[in-house]
Amino acid sequence: MSSTIWSVDEHLDDILASVRPLEPIELQLPDAQGCVLVKDVVVEVALPPFDNSSMDGYAVRVADVEGASEEFPAVLTVIGDVAAGSAGLADDQVVGPGQAARIMTGAPLPAGAEAVVPVEWTDGGTGEGPADGMRAHADAPEGATGEVRVHRPVTAGAHVRKRGSDVQPGEPALAAGSVVGPPQIGLLAAIGCSTVVVRPRPRVVVLSTGSELVQPGEALTGGQIYDSNSFALTAAARDAGAIAYRVGAVADDAETLRATIEDQLIRADIVVTTGGVSVGAYDVVKEALSSVGDADEPGSGVEFRKLAMQPGKPQGFGSIGPDHTPLLALPGNPVSAYVSFELFVRPAIRALMGLADVHRPTVRAELGSDKALTSPAGRRQFLRGRYDAEAGTVTPVGGSGSHLVAALAQADALIVVPEDVTSVEPGTETDVVLLR
Amino acid sequence: MSSTIWSVDEHLDDILASVRPLEPIELQLPDAQGCVLVKDVVVEVALPPFDNSSMDGYAVRVADVEGASEEFPAVLTVIGDVAAGSAGLADDQVVGPGQAARIMTGAPLPAGAEAVVPVEWTDGGTGEGPADGMRAHADAPEGATGEVRVHRPVTAGAHVRKRGSDVQPGEPALAAGSVVGPPQIGLLAAIGCSTVVVRPRPRVVVLSTGSELVQPGEALTGGQIYDSNSFALTAAARDAGAIAYRVGAVADDAETLRATIEDQLIRADIVVTTGGVSVGAYDVVKEALSSVGDADEPGSGVEFRKLAMQPGKPQGFGSIGPDHTPLLALPGNPVSAYVSFELFVRPAIRALMGLADVHRPTVRAELGSDKALTSPAGRRQFLRGRYDAEAGTVTPVGGSGSHLVAALAQADALIVVPEDVTSVEPGTETDVVLLR
Structure with a gap:
């Protein structure tokens, strides 16, 4: 473990430098929806084919x-x-x-x-x-x-x-890198393509760790809470374009966790874990991750870091197993996990898909609260907010506590407070990451 | 058939006045993603449940x-x-x-x-x-x-x-009408809900009609073209939030079409057809549609109309079969079909889902072309364009021909030219429907 503090950008750059787009696959048109074209598609028939x-x-x-x-x-x-x-x-x-x-x-x-x-x-x-x-x-x-x-x-x-008045044989139809949406599917069908070569949707395995976690619908006993991260992040992965598998909660036991992750590698293009990364508890996750797959393979291994951000300070990233499957170990607090997913896992999923733009849109907006926001020095803070496009304002919802999942469900944006800013006055213009 | 010319808004209002949200269903959390909550969810446990x-x-x-x-x-x-x-x-x-x-x-x-x-x-x-x-x-x-x-x-x-510092028992968690996205799924899981009552995703059956249609991948002979509408509209229906079934192309034969639609009603919350609605050819579709299901049922029947729009002048709308399943009959030209889908079918799908806002976002943008656009008097024209949010401009792609599917695949917006405008000078501010 490095004791250096990483910036948000350094951690993200490290992830994006490591994650390679998935190998192309030829898919039937309907199955290619939302995927990225790997090569230019050239028209082979005239459209219309006859006067x-x-x-x-x-x-x-x-x-x-x-x-x-x-x-x-x-x-x-x-x-x-x-x-x-x-x-x-x-x-x-x-x-x-x-x-x-x-x-x-x-x-x-x-x-x-x-x-x-x-x-x-x-x-x-x-x-x-x-x-x-x-x-x-x-x-x-x-x-x-x-x-x-x-x-x-x-x-x-x-x-x-006229024959060919829409497109002529030999003309480009769609360029490599295009996302295959409904009109693109229409064009490909119109020029006779029944299949297309794209990068597949990444398969994301999501598992939460923690002996305190109980599945929703069951009764809680002392010291237990409901597992929410595996549900939220599986949904978020699907939303990002992935095929997502929810493994659910695994107890804080290195051997169980290691065996579970190793089992899942067969269907994983990327693995996401939550919990077990804070200073006291991560040994279990770290121990489990260091021995997944073939330990002699070069380039493998998960590194645990402290990030200059709030929430989401403790993070793990690396690759595991014989295929060097990327793994992101997120903190266990639900808000920390969700913000970490948005900042790090979503871009990784979209990089695996081969998308050129992996980021959520960011806009500038005026802080619409009636009192100043405070933020710790040296850490980039991500506060949950509601963005009003017409007014050009963003209003915080809930507080900065990383357990405030109720407020998170009301938010549609993240308010970004830079590392060197400790107080943001109402009316100040600030960066806002749009979540929808 | 009415010989009155309907406006775009009249036709849309008629559709939205007829389409009712689907009956609620209790779904497992992961299956409810993207659906609309039917009733307020109240918290039953404190979050956190203990100090x-x-x-x-x-x-x-x-x-x-x-x-x-x-x-x-x-x-x-x-x-x-x-x-x-x-x-x-x-x-x-x-x-x-x-x-x-x-x-x-x-x-x-x-x-x-x-x-x-x-x-x-x-x-x-x-x-x-x-x-x-x-x-x-x-x-x-x-x-x-x-x-x-x-x-x-x-x-x-x-x-x-502190126990209950996030939410207390009895507090509202999510209001009826909320869309169940990843953070909402996280909150519901956190408060112990394993299921939730939502309106289900509508099942949309898409079929194209036309004896000239051939499936992509097969060889064309004289007078034939590839079926693209059933592919594009199935993808667009999925994109709108529906479960979409592509039936593919049906020949111009009233009995075959009638039997096919009747067969499909069992899995349809809404039926979309393309083709066979222009003045010369629609008799086949009209004849087929008038006898689907129980003709004696009141409130059934599909009406064919001429709309004051371009593309997409001929349109059919009504309900068929014993369950009065809504049916939209769109024109067969690929661009007409796609524009009609965006304007009429997508709002219908979203109304079935119970969404409050059924429309694509519309913005104002300056026309960024170097020459004036022309538009027929008395018809609302929808031109394909590319929207540049930063510059606040929209630039036409391709021409106004309804067969220009290649240009459609480059567009991300529809430029709206009102009924009473026949020419739009470069730099003029105009309504733009954002397609992404």
Whole structure:
């Protein structure tokens, strides 16, 4: 154990310098949601893949409807229907001079046709006034034959979505590093990708330590408290994008803890423990962690540190086992554990995912309390607060006590008081980490 | 079908007036993540449940250490250890005058003691200089007996977390309507709740319609395109908080569509379809939807509308089947479908969840393009854009074409051009819907 005091930034830098993004994996599109693309995706098909109609109407030759008006409509012979999903007109028919084909939105422009006249600009083949909509083929098969009166001219390409007008083969679709969200999944599907190569979601194993911990729903006896850290941090890990496994509470026994962690390594990309890191008690955790996996492997081992922060002074970080699985040992007080998770574990999870930006957004806001905040010299303090974006203020909730979980549940931000500041007057501008 | 043109707000109001929050369900804590609490949760245990030490050190009587200093330490007899998780000292021992008990962080303050002296203010029972940490009981069982020298006085209650100082029985823990996030899960666990009553995540069934649709990964033949809507909207539904089921593409056949939707009703709290709502083609969807479930049930039926918006003019909304399951029929163009989802389906999902705020955040931003935007009169236009929070600007990406899925994947915002505006000059302030 080092007796040096580490700064928050030094500890975080050490973690981020050690944690490498996970190896890529090819996943089905729906399973890749929220993951990061590993390489550029290049378009292999044109979008749209063929010239198609953007309206329901009639595919025509431009010269045939030149000068058409309601008074003097162009009268064209309807030679057939082109439905969406069809390859075009039947029997290799071509729209010749004086001819038209009835066409649905999304259907391919038939050979010979140069533009689409919307059905509203025609009589819909009824021989009556302007149509207000097209009847489906099933209801009006007769509309695919006979004559249609066109009331307005069109220019070449009108109401036609050109092949490749969205993307062309060879164009970049998505760049490496993109996060695969719903619109990206839509684009990948649209260009025919059923799978995509991404970094997988990290598997996070969360376990709390302490012989005093009892599972919620059971009865407390003397000296016992409910285990809350394993629940809160598993949820927080999931929220950060991980697949999280809650192991629950392990008693303060080095051998039990060692065996439990070793068992879990098979499904862990990162291990998070809470408790057992304060000066008096950490020997159990330290003893357990020093012998997990192969002790002869280089680069392994967990180091316990004192950080210049409040809450969250005692912290452990290192790697364990044959795969050098990263492990963060957080303090056991629920607020300390939660703040430590936000500051150190969340960035580590997001680094494993390969995300470029691993941090929560930080904004500047005016302190909205009616009295000054006090903070210990030489320690960066993180107070729970509520942020009001419109007013540009942040108001502390609860006190600085690290056991105030009730107040934590009302907070949506952390108020940061720098190391060299011991008092913050109301109205002072300060850094605020947004938690939502 | 009504031939009235509906405004975006009228359509949304109609949806939100019809969609009721789902019936509450009791869930295990981890399963309730992201859900909304149905009733106030009241604390039933005090937090902390007993007076306990906030430090590793010695539990003492205040009078015994009065005036203690490094030069003139108070010498106390150590009568035992109090470990975290224990009920106190063994054999109902009491800390009497001239006595102390070694105590670990979180352990209950033993009877007789009034405060805790941190180990750093003592010789740690070694008889030597000030201790820099406490050795664990396993390593130093002898420290639980003998003498300890205390170098500083303490006041009553020093380094003691009082029973109920965080919350008292009967106090409110969380209010109805709270979203159960990680800190809320932590609080609920801390007060012993293993389950919680919330509104469940809505089950959303997504299906795309169109005989032209082919699954990604397969080969395209003439007139075919890849199904992207069912992928994008399933992901978007999940992103909104739902449990989403992707049915995939159904051919333009009323009977097949009807049977498919009817089959899916068993697992649907809301059904979303895409395609088949434009003037020419919707008869298939309309015919299918009018006969799903029991047609004699009152309050059922899907209405098809034209909306004063671009993209997304044709929309269907109503309820189907014996349970009056809400159904939203979106247009088939991928960008139209996605924008419609954001504007109408996402709020519906969040209303089903019982969330108070169902909308994406909207901000004002300056148009950052180098040329004016044009927009059709009488229609509210939603253009895809990139929002720059620092600069307070939004820049359009891609054009207004509803098939521009590549541009959609680069966007993080929707630029809103009101119905009565036909041109927006660069630098003009406009409403922006943030998509992330």
